[in-house]
Amino acid sequence: DEARVPPLVNGHDIMAAFSLTPGPLVGRLLAEVREAQGLGLVTTKADALETLRRHFDESGAIDTAPGGSLE
Helix, strand or coil: HHHHCCCCCCCHHHHCCCCCCCHHHHHHHHHHHHHHHHHHCCCCCHHHHHHHHHHHHHHHHCCCCCCCCCC
16 A cells, blocks of 8 residues: 555655755655655655656756646
């Protein structure tokens, strides 16, 4: 059951890695990572942060639009 699998990252991890402040964006990023984890696309904390980092590199910024994709 996906709800029983511990999350790979938390909000503090994301805020520290990308110099973000608390807010809705952090929640959206957590949800995206959780979805990627559930699909088996990321399996470690490093994978999760690297997925977000790649998105930063490709777009210059995290997609702040609701439903924005990390991949």
